[in-house]
């Protein structure tokens with residue numbers, strides 16, 4: 001596996017072959033023998049569905065759309081082989097970069113003891129620069145290798161290493177929201193806690209300023225205001241973070257209603273008399289502090305009441321569904337169909353390291369399985385299809401992180417955030433022909449395209465992710 005760092009001098013590009021992307025929640029569009037032209041800024045300038053996979057024909061139609069100043073020899077052509085397809089990059093709407101070394105390490109814990117036993121000690125240790133560099137370099141490379149072109153990252157409370165994570169995303173060419181984690185209550189140990197609300201805000205501002213310096217246009221990396229979750233933030237800190245969000249218009253990410261003991265704790269720590277909230281629900285607490293808006297990403301949302309889901313829909317806040325973590329640390333089964341039916345926008349989160357896998361494809365697969373458990377619990381309509389989980393992994397995720405105008409599908413005007421997927425093709429002698437001997441997906445040739453995609457969702461992994469681009473730049477290539 002090799003990850004290519006971002007190239008500085010991007011060329012115009014022509015991609016030719018099969019393209020698959022979500023049209024809507026329950027529909028994938030299959031474009032075969034098509035071509036997509038991407039300009040030097042990484043923007044899709046033209047899509048041709050009529051070229052029958054003929055590069056010359058595609059070039060004749062599409063090159064003029066590049067406008068002035070291009071010449072034929074300068075356009076880089078990438079043709080997907082028979083059976084391969086381009087797919088939009090995955091969007092991980094909730095991942096703790098700082099917890100990556102702990103993937104798979106959670107024993108039999110549940111949220112609150114998991115935080116104390118495994119999570120806070122590791123996160124605190126990343127204040128050591130060399131360790132932070134090692135961990136963050138690895139997590140960015142690893143997620144890119146799984147086709148994650150955009151991630152909403154939690155770092156730690158340490159400003160220097162949070163800034164380093166932003167630097168590394170930019171250098172590797174990964175689109176990212178990077179949040180310095182705010183937490184000032186005794187829920188976390190003294191060695192890993194903000195000294196005061198004022199210090200927490202000052203540190204957050206320092207990280208925001210750094211990210212604004214390294215990527216002023218927020219072309220790739222942007223800051224995200226990150227109250228860890230209500231129990232780790234005091235009332236004055238929650239108020240100050242709400243004010244900061246109003247002042248900066250930045251996105252917000254936090255956790256909500258993941259675990260029943262956590263919900264009871266929120267009720268205890270945030271009585272209505274102290275917050276002025278409309279009621280004593282978890283959602284009303286965020287709302288009372290101006291932290292529930294269309295720019296808010298709420299991870300988990302497992303145990304919401306009817307009224308809370310309605311309030312989330314009303315405010316236009318978004319939900320990051322984290323089926324891997326919700327299963328691993330036994331938080332519960334989020335009712336995604338119920339949220340979608342209420343008009344709540346949902347995406348997928350790996351939630352490393354509550355979740356044991358950094359792969360959004362794995363999150364998609366687990367979203368399908370968890371929805372079947374919800375269905376077996378009595379809600380037959382809860383089952384999510386392959387088309388639906390892939391929508392959540394791409395277009396849904398794009399909306400969750402506020403980038404739906406830029407990424408998530410292959411339309412003119414969007415940026416080329418894409419992955420080239422190759423599945424193992426079984427030959428006459430039973431051997432795999434596609435240089436993919438070690439892959440997990442075997443295609444025999446008689447499957448429909450819908451069946452191939454289903455096999456990818458249920459059996460695929462990073463071995464199928466041959467190339468990955470962000471804003472037109474090749475950021476990962478599997479050798």
Ligand SMILES: O=c1[nH]c(=O)c2nc[nH]c2[nH]1
Nearest residue numbers: 096228229255325351354
């Ligand atoms: O899954 C989770 N991971 C975390 O790090 C965390 N912190 C608060 N609540 C959390 N939930």
